[in-house]
Amino acid sequence: MDQAEIKSRESNGAKKTTLDAVVIGAGIAGLYQLHRMRQLGLKVRAFEAGSGVGGTWYWNRYPGARFDSQVEVYQYWFSEDLYKAWKPSERFPGQPETEQWLNFVADRFDLKKDIQFSTRIESATYREKDGRWDVVTSDGERIDTQYLLACCGMLSAPLNDRFPGQSTFKGVITHTGLWPKEGIDLKGKRVAVVGTGATGIQVIQTIAPEVGSMKVFVRTPQYVVPMKNPKYSQADWDRWSSRFNELKTRVRSTFAGFDYDFENRPWAELTPDERTQVLEKYWNDGSLSMWLATFPEMFFDEAVSAVVSDFVRDKMRKRLRHDPKLCDVLIPSEADYGFGTHRVPLENKYLEAYLQDNVDAVNCRKTPIERIVPDGIQTSDGKVHEADIIILAVGFDAGSGALSRIDIRGRDGRSLKDRWKDEIRTAMGLQVHGYPNLFTTGAPLAPSAALCNMTTCLQQQVDWITDCIAYAKKHGKGVVEATKEFEDNWVRHHDETAAATLVVKTDSWYMGSNVDGKPRRLLSYIGGVGNYNRQCDELAANGYQGFAMT
Template structure:
């Protein structure tokens, strides 16, 4: 074959029509909106969802007490004022069933189900360099192709399941919080063990404590907690929030964490001790995450400020535990500062440990060794006999949902293998070497952890959609982050993170909860407003750093 024929064959390959213009993985908050936006462009698009229904996080996490801790008025879609006003939340922080109903309402309102294939897990996605298409395979062996592939897999959707040897040997009931069954689970009068005291474990513990016969909580890392203030919302209340739709829509895009509140208290150094306490008391009493994300940003970078704020929270917790030294020692953090871990909201969580049927087991000094048929065996040889084990072990955050799919980019490179050595992205939107693969909720963007998720996921979906639109309008079919741009973003991300105390703390933010996971702050900590400005700047300049052809 001569040169002209070879070039002609290559061009013919590149002109192969894909099955879909775009495929979206996931039907949660991001996936639903991404499907909607791509359909608006007139693209042939299909979303694939492992579950039997929409909701993502709010489909899978149906454990007792599950609810979000972003206020209902800002945990919202912002593309439609009518959609915002037509759904009536029952309270400030709705529980999982209501949130799942809301996302089903959105799917029905936008007629999205006809383009979603449920009960379908994507097992692999390989980039075909001859055709510039993605070849996608489902777990049941079905194959399809797409020009663009958008992974909306969720930042907390890869639950840690196998943590202890012998789990399959347990004679009782064993549940994973992130894979909780749809069928009701009856815990009344049973002996229950809960392993894990992060945000999820706390919600489970405080919810089931009144009904179980006895409960052993295995505590390894204590958490700073804030009591949730969760008033009911009337029709009149929601009408008032609806009147502020445009104000809130703009506000959440500009704040540090994508909420409607921000660090507006003024510099720590310019306030008297009494003024500082007044700010902390006011935000504590708000019963939201404002104490963490709207008090004093100096707590993230200055050890003295961190310690002062931490002392304030410790004192609040100590009073609720009635100064019980045994419980205070076990349940109040001392090894890290307030805000360097994820801060949970709770409802009488600490008071649970004052109940006679609840025992806190210190597994930081005597860890759980294995699961045995009768229950949990700790390193001292003791067997804690129970009827039910609930594992609230958290997630392989940010990266886990993507590495559990066999993504192969140019030259056959494996995303799982690359991220097993070093987790890198270009603003959490693309990874160099994987053309036309876009990501939401991925590492090195605020959406991986440090954001009101609806704010950040929508921003990323809009940016991705606009980038694809720009490429199509300019006759381009392939978009890929350059190595130079990815390198510069990783450097900026690390330099920003290194200034904070967060990187000095072991937590899932740093990947510390997953054995062998490369250590890097999973989320960009430069602020949502700052991140959005940088994304907008790239778009206004024609997407430099994202090569198109």
């Protein structure tokens, strides 16, 4: 540890450490936040629950795990040399390669020396008398820090205790977000997969050829888009590298932080044939551009949503060979929800997996899961679906869950967990009123909570937080807190923006609907990444109005 750190021993023998900043997490945001704090010359340490760096790319090592942002924009933008130094193997690399990349970044900037691994932050309590935080780790260390920088991840609180009777199961049961490092032998086994979101889809399409049999428990069918994932040569990467500055600027201004955007002519100005041509073009691109670069009207206009949704449904029906049972279970109906109001998964022969003789789909809308029993999964019709291995692809307590699982107490000892049980609110996803010097990335009410290419939005937030702290230090201020008025205004703007869309009419993890008792509010700001960034820039240019400094 840094020799400048002040260490003492408390009477009970617990170690006490004094720091300027604590970073929670060593994923995309945490690594960059650690780097930026060191650039400010602060005494900083990051704490990571895993044994290595990577965040979501450390924990999510299930079969088939890969990101669905193109690798040329899923990047750090603070170093052109870094961008050029790592050559990805394909457009959408898998988890092992992404974890290697993040270790490459950490080693290149010597970040690991300031990361404490296999350590969770258990609690953090704000001291009003001097504007600092008392932090306690899972190994009992007590830390006195001025700034608490939460880079916990928006999808890092797995819902792993989901069904009654899980502990009675005689076989292997695991959540995709907690997949064991040593892996699981699936060959020839009877496997049950619960959930068909983006993660479940990746697992299903990957393991279908090797398992003995697989039953997929489907509650909410998904619209899917086929992924096109070409290999990248050095020449390909050199071409992308030559566009570094262009891409760096571009991703900050688009709706979702990618290098593509809604730039087609308005829906109303096109003929039906012209609309279809646009949809076919982006469908064939094999990326999230089908969702985030075709027609923004699909988010607001039910008639447009219906046409786009039926386009996707037709593509899916053909791949399922118009099998009526499979189409009913796997394709959303007009009555379910529209394309794009849920997270849109990219896939590779996912639908074709159900055409295999060893794969069956269980319709959980007709026969919901009641419990897990020693031999498998029992549904409401009394049937026990026997299994050797149960894979829970049931998602996360998104946006708010990671922070809610830490006992964070701000002014007057107010619990953040209790506050968010009543209502999930933040000031632009950067701070929460009542919790001074707590800064957040990937938190609710910012694009980074869901609707963004994560590297774009997380870096923008880290840079804003770093610049805010630098501004406070320059002006001799030690405490930064979003005012109640500013937070109220942001929540109002967030809700008004969300209410204009069809997204809020759909039950999904975007709305917190996947967690019993979670307050209903769109977790992610849907006003666009470019718009959000402009508002953040304006705040900084105006001396961080809305953020009180003392």
